[in-house]
Amino acid sequence: MSKLQDLEPYRHLASLFxxxxxxxxxxxxxxxLADGHCELTLGFDESWSEANGSFSNGIVGSLAENVAxxxxxxxxxxxxxxxxxxxxxxxxxxxxxxxLLAVGDIIKSGKSLKIVRSNVYAINGSDRVHCACAIVTLxxx
Amino acid sequence: xxxxxxKNPDYDAVVRDSFSRQAFMAFIGADLSRxxxxxxxxxxxxxxxxxxxxxxxxxxxxxxxxxxxxxxxAFSIFPENSTVLTIDFKVNFLNPSxxxxxxxRAKVIGMEGKICHLSGDVFAVKEGIETHCLTGIFTMMxxxxxxxxxxxxxxxxxx
Numbered sequence: 001m002s003k004l005q006d007l008e009p010y011r012h013l014a015s016l017f018x019x020x021x022x023x024x025x026x027x028x029x030x031x032x033l034a035d036g037h038c039e040l041t042l043g044f045d046e047s048w049s050e051a052n053g054s055f056s057n058g059i060v061g062s063l064a065e066n067v068a069x070x071x072x073x074x075x076x077x078x079x080x081x082x083x084x085x086x087x088x089x090x091x092x093x094x095x096x097x098x099x100l101l102a103v104g105d106i107i108k109s110g111k112s113l114k115i116v117r118s119n120v121y122a123i124n125g126s127d128r129v130h131c132a133c134a135i136v137t138l139x140x141x
Numbered sequence: 142x143x144x145x146x147x148k149n150p151d152y153d154a155v156v157r158d159s160f161s162r163q164a165f166m167a168f169i170g171a172d173l174s175r176x177x178x179x180x181x182x183x184x185x186x187x188x189x190x191x192x193x194x195x196x197x198x199x200x201x202x203x204x205x206x207x208x209x210x211x212x213x214x215a216f217s218i219f220p221e222n223s224t225v226l227t228i229d230f231k232v233n234f235l236n237p238s239x240x241x242x243x244x245x246r247a248k249v250i251g252m253e254g255k256i257c258h259l260s261g262d263v264f265a266v267k268e269g270i271e272t273h274c275l276t277g278i279f280t281m282m283x284x285x286x287x288x289x290x291x292x293x294x295x296x297x298x299x300x
Binding site: 117130137 | 231233235236260276277
């Protein structure tokens with residue numbers, strides 16, 4: 001898996017992700033970046049398991065929100081900062097898997113607002129289950 | 142994920158019959174312009190009575206169109222002798238809905254048990270160019286064994 005440092009031309013975002021201690025604490029990795037697009041991956045760990053062995057829904061939500069922030073950051077101009085003001089997530093199925101993949105795509109990139117659609121998939125070997133979808137609204141601060 | 146096998150072989154007739162009984166959709170002049178299992182489009186031509194103060198289509202109408210498209214996209218994969226109800230929806234308005242026509246496009250993302258999740262988008266069409274006006278997530282419930290008729294078939298209503 002590639003690290004952000006390898007993902008040119010988004011090197012300037014490295015400090016932003018470094019400052020997100022919660023994502024670092026979980027061990028979330030940025031696995032793909034493009035303009036208006038981001039993918040994050042998180043491996044399973046017992047410590048955030050639900051009773052049935054799936055990822056906690058709170059973790060699924062955190063990834064859905066964070067991948068949206070990162071996708072928005074790829075289209076943010078120097079000096080601009082966007083923060084999440086709301087998101088809505090639907091849980092579609094089980095998040096049982098050996099890792100989660102969160103994918104964020106910008107739907108609208110405005111000066112005041114950025115609207116991002118996030119999807120989260122549970123990966124189990126070669127199986128991929130769509131476990132959540134969300135729409136995230138970010139506003140310029 | 143757009144391949145959903147219809148559980149009801151008569152889904153097309155059932156959905157179109159239900160749509161024809163939605164008085165609000167008839168009132169605004171809406172047309173069910175596309176239907177396949179898990180997918181539904183509804184369009185409405187512009188008229189002054191559907192606009193807000195800036196002359197754009199009213200936001201409530203734009204949401205209602207998306208809700209109706211999502212409802213029928215869900216209903217198209219429901220079994221016989223069932224009906225559909227909206228549980229919740231969340232929408233984001235992306236651009237002013239300015240055009241000759243609005244088209245709402247909804248598709249099923251997934252269904253588990255009675256709960257169906259959908260995405261819906263609305264586009265304003267002006268001189269053939271589409272502007273993305275709304276995007277949203279919709280949750281529908283399948284009420285199996287309940288009639289799709291007025292009052293869920295519980296009582297007769299005067300037509």
